[in-house]
Amino acid sequence: MSTSASAGSSPALEAHNKLIDWVRSHGGSISDSVQVSQDSTRGVHLQVKADWPDSIPKETRVISTPVGITLSYFNAIDHHHHQSSSNGVSFPSHGVVFPRAFIDAVGPEETMTFFLMGQFLCGESSFWFPYLRTLPQPGQLTTPLFFGEEDVDWIQGTGIPDASVQRFRLWEGRFDESIAKLEEVEFENVDSYTWELYLWASTIISSRAFSSKVLAGAVPDEDLSDGDGVSVLLPLVDLPNHRPLAKVEWRAGEEDVGLLVLEEIAPGQEISNNYGPRNNEQLLMNYGFCLANNPTDYRIVKLGVLANSPLMEAKDRQRQLYPELATPNEDTYYIFSILYPLLARDTPMEHTIVSPALFNALTVMEGNQRERDMIEITESGIRIPPAYGTGHSTLAALSQISFELIAHIALLKDSAEGLPAQPANLNQMHTHIYRNGQIALDQAALIITSWSLTRAREQQRGETGDDIKTLLNDHMARIPADLLSEEILSRIRVRILERESVVPKNGILFRLTELFTLLPTEMQGPSQKHFNHVFDRAAQVIPVVRSVPNLLFGTLLCLLAATYRSQAPLPARLTRWLEFLFEAYPPPSVAGSSLAVDNEIDTLLAAFDEFVTVEDATRWAADDGVTWLVNDSGWLDMNWLRWAWGVVEAETVLVPPEPLQILGGGPVQMLRQACLYVP
Known part of the structure; x- marks a missing residue:
């Protein structure tokens, strides 16, 4: 048993021990301070040895993977360095060779997928077998594309089904095109490249691969640019689990790719990777797991x-x-x-x-x-x-x-x-x-x-x-x-x-009765009495008027505008708002002004006009103590009502009256309460 492993053993740990030995045999390393461990919650993972005397410090290189054992599109094309390059790294195909016509037709991403499938099909004879055997095998993956029928019930109502269907269709289309191209070039053993194996390879790449930047120290820039979109599998470096906000760095060198921790980690603590600020939907779709209380959700x-x-x-x-x-x-x-x-x-x-x-x-x-x-x-x-x-x-x-x-x-x-x-x-x-x-x-x-x-x-x-x-x-x-x-x-x-x-x-959203508080205190009572008086009479002729918020708010705005036009002393806030509305929505006294209202309001407006005359409005106002209105103030005038109702239609906000009710588990009611915005 390798000294890098924790006490106890399992097939998974044994496979990872052999992977470590293989990486070391090609010039890689794993820090003496860390070991591979396994438990029921974290699976196989990397941690600082429990008996290590001190925390490992920042900048500790815990893993180094030689560039020569990385697996990427560069291997699929049997890439060799240019003679003029300062380094001598090559990327052999190790026995899996696709025709150039196929590679050029499907591009780097699909070439990489089929190359990984080909290496898997080689079994123990594959150069990467010590690595491939540590990966989840076909049938062991846990992303939604591999869910059983009962598992699918758990994702209904979420965004996962649509995302899964979209990904399935994308991958299915690519697979069909690639297989057709392989058949066209008469590639041997094309029948071995099955849809199930393609799903496996695509999922492995989407869940474990790094960008080609990890090869920046080993591949000349001009070659690297030829592989835009290239994904790279890094044996052993991809072992640590994801932890949001973990401070790590993947450092590209001429001969290896190192995983460095940028924070102190105590003995017995897990060493984590950081996949970036992934939300739980991405984690589930790409990796087959989620994090409770994921901070980057x-x-x-x-x-x-x-x-x-x-x-x-x-x-x-x-x-x-x-x-x-x-x-x-x-x-x-x-x-x-x-x-x-x-x-x-x-x-x-x-x-x-x-x-x-x-x-x-x-x-x-x-x-x-x-x-x-x-x-x-x-x-x-x-x-x-x-x-x-x-x-x-x-x-x-x-x-x-x-x-x-x-x-x-x-x-x-x-x-x-x-x-x-x-x-x-x-x-x-x-x-x-x-x-x-x-x-x-x-x-x-x-x-x-x-x-x-x-x-x-x-x-x-x-x-x-x-x-x-x-x-x-x-x-x-x-x-x-x-x-x-x-x-x-x-x-x-x-x-x-x-x-x-x-x-x-x-206090910038007002229910109907709250609007009266914008008036001076001595005007509030008479105005509200008069407003109720008008609508009590109107409801006798037009019962629906009390159930149409725009009618109620619009009529009250008409009263406020009439009060302003009567030159009654008003608070600065109300004065500024009304003057703002007159400028934004030119009133009927301005030539060419118009405000559209819907047909229902127009019908009610006509009925309202027949119900009351300006003389009635003036007489009722005086009876109710609204003595400040003058005859040409526009109160209950047809044109001013139309203006006010049009303004209200534009300036009303429909809010949920009890938004937190859903938290209590009661019935969901998507009610909307009309409030008027007054800046």
């Missing part, structure tokens, strides 16, 4: 943008302005885990959960025409810049993402109905981790977005530190006990309290 959101939408028009304009950005690929939009560590210090709170590209896209999609006229298109992105009045698009984006989160949580929970209480195998266990991680990610994101909406709707509390903490305590108290870990809840609190928000102030 996120999920992709698909917007389904229509070709003639404002967002797509803005994207087309961006490509015209910056032709080098032209690409057939749609932007990728993310929702991040609250644990995600790779965040800029000055990133707004909401953008740490909803990627800036997604947030900005939603503001364009959900903003009104007034805001979209302000779109800022640069090489780096498309957005509605912050300014007085653009908070409507911000709040509408927050609402829309909240609805999406609620719907996705419900989908994940509903699709899990009928599954066994506990996973029955490793595939199901990792899928269970993935599904629960997606739900927890969504739940934390919903707590953040709904907090921002809660602040926007808060009309009572101020914005001192104590006010915010009290409001936050009330918000967090609505989260069911034991739903999320203390670590997650603490991260949410810190994120809310320490980061700037895209919602600049409390």
